[in-house]
Structures are given as C-alpha cells and as structure tokens.
Amino acid sequence: MAVEIRNTGRYTYEKTRKDRYGDVKVTSDIRLGAIIRDIAIGIGSIVVLGFSFFTVGEGERGVVTRFGEAQYQVGPGLHFKAPFIDGVRKIEIRERKTVEDLAAATKNQLPVTATVSVNWTASADAVMDIYKKYGSLGQFQERILDPKLREAAKAAIGKFNADELIRDRQAATAEVLAILTDLMAGYPVSVNSPQIENVALPEVYMKSVLEKEQARENAAREQYNLERQRLESLQTVQTAEAQRDALKAQADGNAYKVRTEAEAEADATRLRKAAEAQGIRDVEKALAANPLFIEYTRAQRWNGQLPQTMMGQDTDVLMSVK
Structure with a gap:
C-alpha cells in the first residue's frame, strides 16, 4: 500500500492511499503540531512583550536593575527594559510619616515619655543612591531615620524644663526640627513638621x-x-x-x-x-x-x-x- 502526504494549508494536509487493487483513498487531516507550535510562539511573544515594558506612577521613581545590579533610574510613564534580565524596583517619593515612642529626661531631670513624629520625603534625584545603599525606604527609615529622630527628640526635650515642655510645646518641636535637620544633612531626604504628643510626666x-x-x-x-x-x-x-x-x-x-x-x-x-x-x-x-x-x-x-x-x-x- 502506497501512501502520499500533501500539505493543503498551514494547519491541514491530505493523505492519499492506494491499495493493491489500485483503488485510491484521499483523507484530510489537521496538523495539530503546527497549531500547538504557533500557539506556543504567540504566547511566548506576549510574555516577552509583557516583560519588556513597565510603567512608573506619579509620586514614584523606578530603578532598573540587570541581574540585581542597579543601572539607572526613570521617572513616571511607560518604559522599556530587556526582558528576563532586567528588573525594576519602584521607590515612592511622596511625603511619609514616621512615629517613635521614647523615654527621655527634661532639663530639670524629670523622666518623661512622649510620642514623636516627623514627616519626611526622599529626594527624587537620589532614588538610585537610596536603593544602592539601603535597598528600600523601609530599610532607610529603620536604620537611619528612626535612630536620628530619637536622638534629636531626646536632645531637644533635655533643653526644656518640664513646665516649659507642657506650656510651650511649639518651641520644643522647633528644637527637634533644628537638631534633626542637622543630623540628616548628609542624607538624601528632607524632614518637616515634627510633633511631640502624649507627653507624660510623674503624677505628683x-x-x-x-x-x-x-x-x-x-x-x-x-x-x-x-x-x-x-x-x-x-x-x-x-x-x-x-x-x-x-x-x-x-x-x-x-x-x-x-x-x-x-x-x-x-x-x-x-x-x-x-x-x-x-x-x-x-x-x-x-x-x-x-x-x-x-x-x-x-x-x-x-x-x-x-x-x-x-x-x-x-x-x-x-x-x-x-
């Protein structure tokens, strides 16, 4: 029995069979392998395109990395990157707030507990440096900002007597801002609007x-x-x-x-x-x-x-x- 196969389309073919009696039988069939191959190619192309483009929103900056190494930073909008080998880390540059509960002593050596907070913003031009040195804003806050805020607040509270701290809270917050600004002078962030709340002194x-x-x-x-x-x-x-x-x-x-x-x-x-x-x-x-x-x-x-x-x-x- 002789069999002849002829392509009739991208996904179809004809099979001609001739038996020993000379009768010819023609059948059509679908090339399932070609269909699966093209579907796989299409899906792969979509995946590649999906991994090639990315967007950065307002109030953010993106750091493009290649095999984990920071390459450059981009602003808001649609951007292209090499698929699979490039990654993107987005860092927020909107104003954030950090809050610390601390124990300190006043100028007249009275123990005091208070809640101190400050607003801070990462510099838009220094996002790549923040990523390289600290990895994220959370790490920067935990390792740098929070300890500096506690240091500034304790130093500022220590310059006021207890009654002054209660009566003139604004002067104490201004002192916190001045000290914290000096402490954060070498870092790519700006601080503002400190607050001292929940001040608690001995009951007597x-x-x-x-x-x-x-x-x-x-x-x-x-x-x-x-x-x-x-x-x-x-x-x-x-x-x-x-x-x-x-x-x-x-x-x-x-x-x-x-x-x-x-x-x-x-x-x-x-x-x-x-x-x-x-x-x-x-x-x-x-x-x-x-x-x-x-x-x-x-x-x-x-x-x-x-x-x-x-x-x-x-x-x-x-x-x-x-």
Whole structure:
C-alpha cells in the first residue's frame, strides 16, 4: 500500500492511499503540531512583550536593575527594559510619616515619655543612591531615620524644663526640627513638621504643674483687671481733659468774638467821629470862603413850604399867616 502526504494549508494536509487493487483513498487531516507550535510562539511573544515594558506612577521613581545590579533610574510613564534580565524596583517619593515612642529626661531631670513624629520625603534625584545603599525606604527609615529622630527628640526635650515642655510645646518641636535637620544633612531626604504628643510626666509633678499654671492664670487675670481699670481711669481723665479743653476753646472763641466786635465798633465810632469833625471843618472853611454858604444850605434843605407862623414886633405876639 502506497501512501502520499500533501500539505493543503498551514494547519491541514491530505493523505492519499492506494491499495493493491489500485483503488485510491484521499483523507484530510489537521496538523495539530503546527497549531500547538504557533500557539506556543504567540504566547511566548506576549510574555516577552509583557516583560519588556513597565510603567512608573506619579509620586514614584523606578530603578532598573540587570541581574540585581542597579543601572539607572526613570521617572513616571511607560518604559522599556530587556526582558528576563532586567528588573525594576519602584521607590515612592511622596511625603511619609514616621512615629517613635521614647523615654527621655527634661532639663530639670524629670523622666518623661512622649510620642514623636516627623514627616519626611526622599529626594527624587537620589532614588538610585537610596536603593544602592539601603535597598528600600523601609530599610532607610529603620536604620537611619528612626535612630536620628530619637536622638534629636531626646536632645531637644533635655533643653526644656518640664513646665516649659507642657506650656510651650511649639518651641520644643522647633528644637527637634533644628537638631534633626542637622543630623540628616548628609542624607538624601528632607524632614518637616515634627510633633511631640502624649507627653507624660510623674503624677505628683503634673499635679504641682497644674497648680502652678492655675496660679499663673489667676495672676494674669488679676493683672488684666488692673490694667483694664487703669485704662478706664485714663480714659475718664482724658475725657475730662477733652471736655475742659473744649470749654476753654469755646470761652476763648466767645472772648475773641466779643473783643473783635468791640474793636470793630470802636473803629466805626472813631471813623464816624472823624468824618463828623472833617465835615465841621469843611463847613467852617466854606463859611470862611463864602458867607452866603448858610443861605445855600438852607435853600437845599427847604421843602418848598412857607412858614405857618411869624413873630410880630412884640416878641410875645405869635401871628398865624394861614
């Protein structure tokens, strides 16, 4: 029996059989091996492509490694790497917070426990150095930041008396920040916003502190009342002085008015008298120059009416001319 196989497609073939009697039988079949091979190649290609690209999110930086050795760092976005031989370690550069519970001593040697926290951020440009030296941010925090924070907090608390630590917590936190900033100067991170919370002192001392603070508040209240009374008294005095000055100004104004009016009236009287004297002098000059000036003046003043009475020869007789 002769058998002939002929490919009819990528995944099919025909098998021709000829028996001893000369009859020919043709059958079609599927090339299962080719299908499995192509599927395996496709899956392999997808896997290779999947391992060749990677993304880095906002707030992160990626460190590309080759056989475990850091090569370079990349920023946010889509990136390519060699499949299987390159790896990517992502490191967050968003602000983080670390918290430490510690026991310390105040300036006046009182034991104190407190919770200290600080916010910190890894430098975006130094992510590769952090990976090379510490492996991860968690390792950096555990090996470097946490011990430095405890050291700074204990040093800062030791500069304040217990009552100052309770009353002026802000000054203590500012001291923690200043010391911690100096301690972290050589490391690729920045620190900010420290907090000191849950401060606990011996109960006996806390009671005395509360009593002292109460006395301080009472003294401040009394001082405020005294200052308020002083200001009220000063206001009363100033009001009285203002009223006095106003009355004085009014009296001065009235006196000035009276004086001005008197001076004006005196000036008017003086001018009027001067005018009358000048008039008299002018009349005298006119009479001296012309004796008929009196008749002229009478003529100017005559209203055109004749006298109604006249004197007779006897001075005791008055005659009517009507």
